[in-house]
Amino acid sequence: MNETRRNILKGLAAAPALAMSPNPLWAQAAGELKISHQFPGGTATEGDFRDRLCRRFSAEIAKRSNGALKGTVYPGSSLMKTNAQFSAVRKGALDMTLVPLSYAGGEVPETNIGLMPGIVTSYEQAVSWKKAEIGKALSNILADKGVLVVSWIWQAGGVASRVKPIVEPEDAKGLKVRGGSREMDMVLKAAGSTVLTLPSNEIYAAMQTGALDAAMTSSTSLISFRLEEVGKALTTGRGKTYWFMFEPLLISRAVFERMPKAQQDLIMTVGAEMEAFALEGAKADDQAVAAVYQKAGGKAYDMTDATVKKWQAIARDTAWKDFAGKNESCARILKLAEATL
Known part of the structure; x- marks a missing residue:
């Protein structure tokens, strides 16, 4: 694992305390995160759960940063064409996306593991990936390509x-x-x-x-x-x-690393919290x-x-x-x- 990635992960243990406490670093990087996805738009309570997850994520980071960090959701590929989103996140041209990881297979062959038939056969197994060696390896590959996983989301x-x-x-x-x-x-x-x-x-x-x-x-x-x-x-x-399809919420590493540590921690904390909502939504839709x-x-x-x-x-x-x-x-x-x- 490279040093930058190690430092990113090292700080996450302290994330809950930092995310909830006042911090002068908020003032250093006030701004908007553009979140693009291909799915129909709705509200925080109605519609496609993936769109709702992005909206909940945006509302929560705004709330916990006292409005210093905000997210704007662009559903239905309204900001950017579907197949361009992963590449744009890699290059820092797009802040965040929620996208089937296998769509990136042409650029990063390893990502096709995210829709490999027969390799995942239950939600329990899918959820285990995040902390298993496969999850660590996949995260490192993505980080080296300029992308960080914010929320691990799986669907049958x-x-x-x-x-x-x-x-x-x-x-x-x-x-x-x-x-x-x-x-x-x-x-x-x-x-x-x-x-x-x-x-x-x-x-x-x-x-x-x-x-x-x-x-x-x-x-x-x-x-x-x-x-x-x-x-x-x-x-x-x-x-x-x-x-099963791995459809994570991703953030550009270039964008992430320009942010103060308190904001980095907040993003990763809220992203992890969204995973339970995603699992519930996916199972309900099944x-x-x-x-x-x-x-x-x-x-x-x-x-x-x-x-x-x-x-x-x-x-x-x-x-x-x-x-x-x-x-x-x-x-x-x-x-x-x-x-x-």
Whole structure:
């Protein structure tokens, strides 16, 4: 771990006390943090929980800094295009983003571990990553690339289809499917699908026009993007699923390191506090999504342990091998992730 990263982490132990006490350092860096994401906008109490999390985070840092540090949320990619956000945060051109980490796979191959099919199969396992060796290694890689994790957020994945339900791997044969990551696409191709690559906020239009038959995305996105209007068959992520998405709240390291330590500590303290809210929101949407699709006239299907193992077996032979073969760093990341299974 480099010295700068070590110093960042060392100060976090004292964060709660610093964040709640008056500190003259607030006056040194009064300002606004721009927080961009691709999801529909709402309020602090209504709408997509990822947008609500960003708004709660913003309100809390403003409150605890007596207004010296504020956050402004830009939903729906209104500030910046979805696929540009991670790169902009790396360069310090954007302060913060909440984004599926796998969207950064083209720039930082290791980040594809955040949507690696079969590697995470429960929320309990997902939550354990933060303090496990895999979490430390991933944090260090991101820090070296100019990005720091503020909140660890995980969501279970499901499938919306306008043709037929995709539950077993054989159900995907012959369909045009959006997987959401290079690794998920490899699994789908092995199952006989044609894959399309596009961010989740473009799924609706693609399914509406028939360019896409089915899409894999989080329960929250299945609801927020109203996919029940274009896909009546739903495979839920409740109970059992073969993939989870790591969708963290991130901050630019360049922006972070320009801030006084009291503000750095405040950001990390509030970010950690948001994780319980995120977990609750993700689990609630896993349950709610089935009712949404059924109300729209669709059908909801759940997976069994046996089904999850089928998908996982395909992933081991395709995506896992490909990922580990990229470089030594990816191989190490995969090994550390497997240790949490």
